[in-house]
Amino acid sequence: MAERPNDAVPETVPPADRRIAALRQVAQDKHEQAVQRAEAGIRRLVKEGMEINFRAVARAAGVSLDFLYAHTDLRKRIETLRGQQRTENQSPPQAPSADDGTVIHTLTEALRRERTTHRERVQELEQRLAAAHGEILRLQRVIQSHSPRP
Incomplete structure (x- = not known):
């Protein structure tokens, strides 16, 4: 069993400091x-061939969207995988052909996909903006908790 930092805290350390160290470790x-x-969750979605996006990963892993957006490495990995899926799933655009009478249909489908x-x-x-707002609120609370109170 690995030794935890609070296990090595000498008995001379005040109990409050030991509790703080224990809470930090937890x-x-x-x-x-x-x-x-x-x-x-990401590995499972990839293995099963499911769509990779923030909501799917959050659901598969039991974590919040804010957690995924705030964790830089996870966010980059999800964005990369999602981008790879989009390029794999996109078929090359077909040029409308006037000879078979489907020009309007082809253009309508292209517009629908684009929309x-x-x-x-x-x-x-919008999700990323909401996560950024959440992070701003969290940071404001941290600043308030560290500012001296009158």
């Missing part, structure tokens, strides 16, 4: 477990 362990769950792509991108940006 928080760090919880964070590491969430990262491991997120990585396992869907734009809607997904807007939704993603």
Whole structure:
């Protein structure tokens, strides 16, 4: 069993400091477990050939969207995998042919696909904006908790 930092704390350290060290260790362990769950969720989605996006990973891993957006490495990995899936799934655009009478149909389908792509991108940006707002609020609380009180 690995020795935890608070296990090595000498008895001369005040109990409050030992509790703080223990709480920090628990928080760090919880964070590491969430990262491991997120990585396992990503691997499972890839293995099963499922769509990779923030919501799918959050659901598969049992973590929040904010956690995924705030964790830089996970966010980059999800964005990369999602981009790879999009390029794999996109078929090369077909040039409309006037001879078979489907020009309007082809253009309509292309427009529909483009609209869907734009809607997904807007939704993603809205989610990222919400995560950024959440991070701003969290940082404001941290600043307030560290500022001297009158």
